[in-house]
Amino acid sequence: DYPESNYEDVYTYDAKGNILPKALISDNVGGEKHEVTRTVKYDNHPNVSSKIGLLIMLATQSENAVLYLSKNNVLENVDGEKFIAQDGSSRTMTIKATSVYVYGEDGKPFSQEVINVSTANFYGNINTVTTSYKHYFEYVK
16 A cells, blocks of 8 residues: 555464464654554354455454455454654554454354544644444345
8 A cells, every 4th residue: 555665464373264463563654653553353153255264354444454364253353553753742643443243144244343543642632533334244146
């Protein structure tokens, strides 16, 4: 998405074939320290959305989309994103995005509810905004 950043995602999996929690840190994005953390919770049921046993989920965090590849169903993922000013100002911004997935009786994802909580601190003025929305999945042949 950002060719000037030239970063690469490397995924690590546990013995069950699920991606492990990770943290990504970039020292300088637009003069700010940028830190991203991700935590993913799974159930113990192999997903049925793909013949090769990999479930592809889009987890929306601010304007970014992340692909999660897993052997089991994703129940919840929490993405945290933090920007901290490096120029001595007191500007900070934290974004926490939580996605909760619901599965139907057929084992396929039925819905994804996303809750974004953004907190900004500009020179001591703190402002928090919460937004939420829901995606419903429809399967067609």
